[in-house]
Amino acid sequence: MERYHDQEWGVPVHDDRKHHEFLILDAFQAGLSWAIILKKREGFRAAFANFDPEKVARFTPGTTPEDSQGTRALSGTSSRCAAR
Numbered sequence: 001m002e003r004y005h006d007q008e009w010g011v012p013v014h015d016d017r018k019h020h021e022f023l024i025l026d027a028f029q030a031g032l033s034w035a036i037i038l039k040k041r042e043g044f045r046a047a048f049a050n051f052d053p054e055k056v057a058r059f060t061p062g063t064t065p066e067d068s069q070g071t072r073a074l075s076g077t078s079s080r081c082a083a084r
Contacts, residue, residue, distance in 0.1 A: 001035050023049035 013019055025044060029037045037044075049055035 020053045
């Protein structure tokens with residue numbers, strides 16, 4: 001958490017993939033602490049094709065995790081990417 005605060009929080013971002021990462025993490029953070037989200041960051045990175053918006057936009061129900069909550073979340077995220 002300290003590394004995130006010192007090296008990422010408040011630092012201007014000009015990379016689309018990094019913006020996408022922060023948007024996804026922020027969406028999943030609702031109701032949770034940032035510490036929890038940051039601990040699971042690598043899992044999110046794997047689930048969201050290294051936060052590549054073009055790849056996420058091509059996700060289909062067959063490419064999302066099996067659990068229904070994750071499927072709904074990924075489906076909504078991929079739909080927003082496709083609309084971009």
